Amino acid sequence: MEAQGFSVQHVAMRPTRFYLPKDKILNDRLHFVGVDGKRSYRDIVGYATRLGTRRYWHYAVSAKPEMSPFPHFVVRGHVLFSDAGDVLWDNAEKSAKARRNQCKGWWNDEWRDRMLAITTQVSSPQGEILVPMAPDQSIVLSGRPVSFESPVAYQGVAEMDELLDDYYEDEDDEDQFEEVQADGSQQSQTDLPS
Numbered sequence: 600m601e602a603q604g605f606s607v608q609h610v611a612m613r614p615t616r617f618y619l620p621k622d623k624i625l626n627d628r629l630h631f632v633g634v635d636g637k638r639s640y641r642d643i644v645g646y647a648t649r650l651g652t653r654r655y656w657h658y659a660v661s662a663k664p665e666m667s668p669f670p671h672f673v674v675r676g677h678v679l680f681s682d683a684g685d686v687l688w689d690n691a692e693k694s695a696k697a698r699r700n701q702c703k704g705w706w707n708d709e710w711r712d713r714m715l716a717i718t719t720q721v722s723s724p725q726g727e728i729l730v731p732m733a734p735d736q737s738i739v740l741s742g743r744p745v746s747f748e749s750p751v752a753y754q755g756v757a758e759m760d761e762l763l764d765d766y767y768e769d770e771d772d773e774d775q776f777e778e779v780q781a782d783g784s785q786q787s788q789t790d791l792p793s
Contacts (some may be wrong), residue, residue, distance in 0.1 A: 600721055608659065608679060608687055616677050618659035619643050621684025629716035634746065641712045644684065647701060655684040656701050658713045672740060674718070676710055678702055718742050 601607060604624070605617040621627060627644035646655045659677040664670070680688045680697050688694050722728050722742030730738040 603721060606685075614661035614663045614675075616659040616661045616679065618657040618677075618679055618687075620657070621655055621681075629720050631712070631716045631719035633712060633715065639712065641709070641716045643713065643716060646684075653682075654697060655681045656697075657681065657687070658717070660714065660717050671745075674714065674744065676714055714744065718744065 600617040604619065606620050608616040608618065610616060619627070621644050624643070626642075628640050628642050630638060630640045633639040641658075643658045644655060646653050648654075657679045659679050660674055661677065662672045662674045664672050678698050678701060680694050680701075682688070688697075718728065719742060726742040728740040728742050730740065732738055
């Protein structure tokens with residue numbers, strides 16, 4: 600990932616996180632083929648503003664090998680923050696507060712699509728991710744995560760939305776940033792669709 604321009608955040612006792620700084624790729628956006636088989640895109644870097652102050656968010660991933668119940672990598676998504684689009688914040692409490700505020704409007708499809716965008720970016724044209732183990736040997740991974748359809752679903756979407764709204768109303772209102780959309784328009788976090 601570093602060879603493809605990703606920056607690294609080392610976190611003690613946790614897997615390394617890889618992210619793209621602002622302007623590393625065209626429009627801070629990655630293209631991929633979605634679960635519906637259609638070409639799509641997701642922003643991987645963005646920003647929000649409040650009272651003229653701008654903070655950048657960076658979608659990041661970490662990967663950890665696991666052997667049970669079969670050999671695989673667990674890839675996790677993260678959201679990191681910076682003031683200028685490059686040097687990350689090192690204040691964990693400030694980052695956690697910003698993450699709660701920034702991501703409360705992100706639903707599963709947005710997280711999933713950003714993961715697909717990153718794995719597509721680091722995959723070969725054949726859709727494989729090669730993990731070098733020796734000069735002439737690599738572990739070959741599929742560039743697409745394992746997918747499945749769950750036989751169960753949760754009920755009461757409206758009730759869950761109401762509970763989440765009540766939960767987030769308790770957050771500090773002074774941290775309400777406006778998120779800038781891809782078309783340049785701005786939307787306050789409280790106006791974002793759910």
